[in-house]
Amino acid sequence: KPVPVYFENLRNPKRDMVWVAAAGPGINLVLAILSAALLHIVPLLPTDVEAWVARNLINSVVINLVLAVFNMLPLPPLDGGRVAVGLLPSALARPLARLERIGLLIVILVLFVVPWAGREIGLDIDILNWLVRGPVEFLYRTLMSVVGPVP
Secondary structure (H helix, E strand, C coil), X not given: CCCCCCHHHCCCHHHHHHHXXXXXXXXXXXXXXXXXXXXXXXXXXXXXXXXXXXXXXXXXXXXXXXXXXXXCCCCCCCHHHHHHHHHCCHHXXXXXXXXXXXXXXXXXXXXXXXXXXXXXXXXXXCHHHHHHHHHHHHHHHHHHHXXXXXX
């Protein structure tokens, strides 16, 4: 659900909107890091709940990484689109910002229609998988190496 933003409260709307848009994916990254760090307490739990808690913490890491990467795709209305609009020069930002009206339709097409159509004709056209899986796997490996070996 989009969070309402009161532009009149922003001192520099173009710059500050970048920070507002990046906050959501940033929190997803913080939650992924917290979940990964909490994996270290799993051995302290009773044996009958260890596996359940570990699986849920790993799910939390993966889900939050997927949300962070997906939301940073540079397409309005996603957060990455708003970040791109704030960072790009006006000549490039304006056409991208105009996509916001049909951005949700584009997201639905990319998520559902294009992969379905590809399967129907025997092709792998899962654009979302191509754009999200690699970065998520990289972030997951990096995060798990930074938090250290989980007992």
